[in-house]
Amino acid sequence: MASTGTPSPVSDELRLPKTLHRGRGSAVNPAGRYEKTQNICFDDNWDSLNTLAPLNTSVTSEKARSVIIRNDSPDIPFDRSINPYRGCEHGCTYCFARPSHAYIGLSAGLDFETRLYSKDNCADVLERELSSPSYKPRTIAIGTNTDPYQPIEREREVMRNVLRVLERYQHPVTIVTKSSLILRDLDILEKLAENNLVKVALSVTTLDHRVSRSMEPRASSPKRRLEAIRSLTTAGVQTAVMVAPVIPGLTDHEIERILEEAKLAGASEASYILLRLPKEVAPLFKEWLLRDHPGKYRHVLSLIRSMRNGKDYDFQWNKRFLGEGPYAQQLEKRFSLACKRLKIGSRSQNLTSNHFISPQKGGVQLSLL
Numbered sequence: 001m002a003s004t005g006t007p008s009p010v011s012d013e014l015r016l017p018k019t020l021h022r023g024r025g026s027a028v029n030p031a032g033r034y035e036k037t038q039n040i041c042f043d044d045n046w047d048s049l050n051t052l053a054p055l056n057t058s059v060t061s062e063k064a065r066s067v068i069i070r071n072d073s074p075d076i077p078f079d080r081s082i083n084p085y086r087g088c089e090h091g092c093t094y095c096f097a098r099p100s101h102a103y104i105g106l107s108a109g110l111d112f113e114t115r116l117y118s119k120d121n122c123a124d125v126l127e128r129e130l131s132s133p134s135y136k137p138r139t140i141a142i143g144t145n146t147d148p149y150q151p152i153e154r155e156r157e158v159m160r161n162v163l164r165v166l167e168r169y170q171h172p173v174t175i176v177t178k179s180s181l182i183l184r185d186l187d188i189l190e191k192l193a194e195n196n197l198v199k200v201a202l203s204v205t206t207l208d209h210r211v212s213r214s215m216e217p218r219a220s221s222p223k224r225r226l227e228a229i230r231s232l233t234t235a236g237v238q239t240a241v242m243v244a245p246v247i248p249g250l251t252d253h254e255i256e257r258i259l260e261e262a263k264l265a266g267a268s269e270a271s272y273i274l275l276r277l278p279k280e281v282a283p284l285f286k287e288w289l290l291r292d293h294p295g296k297y298r299h300v301l302s303l304i305r306s307m308r309n310g311k312d313y314d315f316q317w318n319k320r321f322l323g324e325g326p327y328a329q330q331l332e333k334r335f336s337l338a339c340k341r342l343k344i345g346s347r348s349q350n351l352t353s354n355h356f357i358s359p360q361k362g363g364v365q366l367s368l369l
Helices: 098-104 110-114 122-130 158-168 180-194 209-215 222-234 252-265 281-292 294-307 326-342
Strands: 002-004 038-040 058-061 080-082 115-118 140-142 173-177 198-203 238-246 269-274
Touching: 098 110, 098 281, 110 115, 122 158, 140 158, 158 180, 173 180, 180 198, 180 222, 198 222, 209 222, 209 281, 222 238, 222 252, 238 252, 252 269, 252 326, 269 326, 281 294, 294 326
Parallel strands: 058 115, 080 140, 140 173, 173 198, 198 238, 238 269
Antiparallel strands: 002 038
16 A cells, blocks of 8 residues: 555556445545545555455444435426435445535545445434424425435434424435335335325336446445335335436436336336446546456446546536436437336425424523533
């Protein structure tokens, strides 16, 4: 491992490290963009070290001072969200949230999927924020950054406690996840659904189990996600499928089939998002692509850049999710035609805020001790 004061960009001639952690999406752990030094992996030809021992997950309890995050982005259909966890053990190689770890001095690589932070007091803080006299209820989105049903949720139950608060005060919520663990909370979701207070979207990237296991190593299998859609729909919960992200040249040929399978499972709505590679995500995704699909490396990147104004990523409003150019237009047309044929809605049905009950805590100030 070498150290230098400036980051080394990933090129098409990237030489891959042979030391990999099984069950993890990233093979490297570059320092965050704000750090003074950068670590660079190199192959020392010690073939006996091809695979390292399993890298354990560490979870740090974090006391949140506030949990409802506001945004005014013109291309996002919600203005508030909650992130119960920092980092995500699913380890999706393409995750656009990876750069957020740089803000706490950690890497967007292995750190993001192994050094996690749990907001254990999330439900209590949420109840306090809902009790503010100035609070106006509108749908809260959960799962828009890191997955609220990642593996550590089985023990921490932060998301379940948040749902209990939302159900108690009849507050609308949308949930995005890649995990069938959401079925554990079906009892709460059913109660919310009775008053049109919840919608769940299962993200399905591919139906190929091998690709999914490599690209999303600790997320539920595609089959289990489809089964979750079926179970949620049967229970009366509004359920959608997100074909996300669409990776041109690798998974885009599956758009129609994913929609067909989701429709059979009961999904009533669908959406898609083009692969996003902001900041530190681009070199991490390229490293995975070259390691797992070397023959498609240049083709995939060429298609991505054709939809991103010649770059790996374009963050402009109303372009970052779907891209632009002929290939992007073709994807959008294919998606809309498939939805029309399958009679799957592309627009979200609004949840209601009419049943909201304000907690009787009237903005109680937190103790300083």
